[in-house]
Amino acid sequence: MKQQLGSGPQISPIYNYDDRIERTYKIIEKELSAQNLALITKYDRSMMAESLAKATRHKHLQVILNLTRFLGKDWQMCSRLKFNILACGLLE
16 A cells, blocks of 8 residues: 655555555465454454554464464364463473
8 A cells, every 4th residue: 555645756655564464364365264264354353443553463364374374273173272282382
């Protein structure tokens, strides 16, 4: 998204988080199930409703994508025990 200041040239933002979020969603759509996509989209909408910064949203989406890859299955199919194992594995 480019900003226009007066009649001067258009300036690109330094960190284009709109494009980064869009690219992350394309990866999520390609690699993850429809159930996980719906859950992640719902979470992203709640982040937008809370007015979180785009950088924060991008970071959360990236972390969720990586955790889902590590987990290897749908989030709704996981039990609390599986989440504890996942958390312990990340902290080791």
